[in-house]
Amino acid sequence: MNQVHAPHESFQGSRGIYFSRIFRKPVRLAGDGRKLGPASDIVFALAEPFPRAVGVYIDHGWGVPSEFVPWEKVVDLSDQGLIVKAPDTGDQFPPFQDQAGWILADKHLMGRTILDIDDRKTEVVNDVLLRSDDSGFYLAAVDASFNGFLRKWGLQRLTSLIREDLIPWKFVQPLSLEDAIASDRLQLSVTKEQLHDLPKEDLADALEELTGQEQEALFSALETNKAAETLTEAEPRAQRQIIAGLRQERAQNILARLSTPQLVDLLGVLPHEDAEEMLGLLPDERQRRVRALLSEREATAHDFMSSEYLTVPLDLTVAQARAKVRASGLGYSGISYLYAEGPDGRLQGAVDARLLLVSEDAATMEELMASPAVAAEADDIREDLEALFGKYHFRMIPVVDPEDRILGVIRFNDIMRGPGPRPKA
Numbered sequence: 425m426n427q428v429h430a431p432h433e434s435f436q437g438s439r440g441i442y443f444s445r446i447f448r449k450p451v452r453l454a455g456d457g458r459k460l461g462p463a464s465d466i467v468f469a470l471a472e473p474f475p476r477a478v479g480v481y482i483d484h485g486w487g488v489p490s491e492f493v494p495w496e497k498v499v500d501l502s503d504q505g506l507i508v509k510a511p512d513t514g515d516q517f518p519p520f521q522d523q524a525g526w527i528l529a530d531k532h533l534m535g536r537t538i539l540d541i542d543d544r545k546t547e548v549v550n551d552v553l554l555r556s557d558d559s560g561f562y563l564a565a566v567d568a569s570f571n572g573f574l575r576k577w578g579l580q581r582l583t584s585l586i587r588e589d590l591i592p593w594k595f596v597q598p599l600s601l602e603d604a605i606a607s608d609r610l611q612l613s614v615t616k617e618q619l620h621d622l623p624k625e626d627l628a629d630a631l632e633e634l635t636g637q638e639q640e641a642l643f644s645a646l647e648t649n650k651a652a653e654t655l656t657e658a659e660p661r662a663q664r665q666i667i668a669g670l671r672q673e674r675a676q677n678i679l680a681r682l683s684t685p686q687l688v689d690l691l692g693v694l695p696h697e698d699a700e701e702m703l704g705l706l707p708d709e710r711q712r713r714v715r716a717l718l719s720e721r722e723a724t725a726h727d728f729m730s731s732e733y734l735t736v737p738l739d740l741t742v743a744q745a746r747a748k749v750r751a752s753g754l755g756y757s758g759i760s761y762l763y764a765e766g767p768d769g770r771l772q773g774a775v776d777a778r779l780l781l782v783s784e785d786a787a788t789m790e791e792l793m794a795s796p797a798v799a800a801e802a803d804d805i806r807e808d809l810e811a812l813f814g815k816y817h818f819r820m821i822p823v824v825d826p827e828d829r830i831l832g833v834i835r836f837n838d839i840m841r842g843p844g845p846r847p848k849a
Contacts, residue, residue: 440554440565444552449504450504451482453509454508460482461482461484461491464481464490465530466479467526468527469527473593474594475563477561480498481520481528489516491518495561497511529552534550534552535548550569551566552565624653627650628658628659631654639666640669644674648681651678652681664693667702679706687706687714688714688717724802724803725802725805726803728806729802730834731832732754732759733763733822733832735762735763736748736764736765737767738772738790741786741788742787759820760819760835761820762777762789763830764793771797771824772796773794774822776794798821799823800822801823801824802824809834819835
């Protein structure tokens with residue numbers, strides 16, 4: 425078993441060891457401290473679930489043969505570099521010889537552009553995170569934040585000012601060593617065959633635990649049918665995050681796999697602008713059916729509001745109010761109530777329009793109004809509105825903003841469906 429000493433705390437931190445802290449640091453022999461050369465790279469063997477560290481590559485330059493230090497020879501890591509056991513024979517380790525399935529942190533990862541499976545650019549790898557277990561060190565994640573540059577130049581004290589952007593290795597896979605060298609690209613990926621076999625509920629749970637690049641990487645690796653199934657199982661927050669990151673073509677293909685009720689459930693949790701954008705990707709007839717169901721199930725008070733209402737000042741007399749009703753052209757049956765406002769425009773009470781027919785001309789709105797007025801808020805859903813009408817039996821209810829200023833009114837007949845309480849006579 426590889427017995428590498430625990431790195432210095434300031435070097436390792438609480439989350440692992442960054443390649444930028446090892447890169448080009450001296451490699452020295454245990455015992456006499458003789459310097460072999462710089463740690464030009466760390467070599468990993470591709471394996472599941474993580475690539476394992478297999479050695480340290482030392483490039484002497486100037487025509488001097490390179491050296492490859494097997495990882496089992498590494499006995500200590502610190503801020504000052506790596507300490508290794510002496511070669512089994514001679515004074516030098518054998519030259520580095522690349523092998524199939526090997527990947528080098530600097531050569532194949534650092535500075536590479538990361539793409540999703542649809543070849544959309546996402547980030548650039550600025551550092552590589554190593555972690556250890558009983559079997560040695562493994563490549564755990566890549567860091568797409570600027571912190572890698574800061575560490576490389578000894579400015580790690582500034583890294584606390586910048587949030588890490590770690591992408592676990594299970595979501596990062598080179599197209600191949602040759603492709604990585606030729607194209608400077610990496611591919612965000614997950615084994616599609618493995619994902620296809622996972623239950624949609626498990627995938628949804630995984631998506632809910634991830635955020636940002638990790639979540640996007642996992643979802644992008646799902647084939648369309650699996651993506652659609654998984655999306656319907658995810659909780660609303662994850663659904664909103666995933667939808668926000670979808671390209672139009674990908675979104676269109678996924679929406680086409682959903683049933684109309686599933687579409688209604690999904691679009692009902694999205695912000696209005698996002699829902700409208702998704703609706704625009706549906707064929708006209710399906711869009712019409714989804715809109716109809718959305719209006720039935722998820723419509724808010726704002727959607728039902730009418731602008732046909734009258735507001736009156738508190739000191740307006742009955743005689744003046746009658747004149748205002750006649751001038752409005754709405755009639756008493758069309759307005760049901762007049763809404764009394766204070767000098768600041770805030771709703772103070774409601775006056776039944778029928779009281780204007782039986783009250784003294786000099787009576788004021790403040791004397792006749794019922795206060796405080798029952799009102800709805802703009803984002804109240806239909807169920808909330810039905811409860812208001814069912815409880816108070818009003819023929820019309822105002823909708824107010826957070827400052828109690830009227831935005832519009834909702835009528836009983838526009839909300840209540842089927843048998844139910846009759847409005848107050």
